[in-house]
Amino acid sequence: MRDPRNNPHEAERAFLFRLAKDLSMTVGDLEARMTTREFAEWAAYYAALRQAEEAEQKKAAGRARKRR
Numbered sequence: 001m002r003d004p005r006n007n008p009h010e011a012e013r014a015f016l017f018r019l020a021k022d023l024s025m026t027v028g029d030l031e032a033r034m035t036t037r038e039f040a041e042w043a044a045y046y047a048a049l050r051q052a053e054e055a056e057q058k059k060a061a062g063r064a065r066k067r068r
Contacts, residue, residue, distance in 0.1 A: 015043060 019042055020030040034042075 012043075015046070019046075 016027055016030065016039075019039075020027045023030065025033075
């Protein structure tokens, strides 16, 4: 698998594997059972989680700098 940061198709494929792992499914099962709409909703959910985690990390880093 190529670096997903350089290719949107590879990024989608990498996410497919992550989602399948998180749902305890094979990629084949996931592709057969999940609609593209639901897949897109899962992608949006994971993106929102990542943004929230990044925002929390920035807050924590700001608090740490203030304590110094």
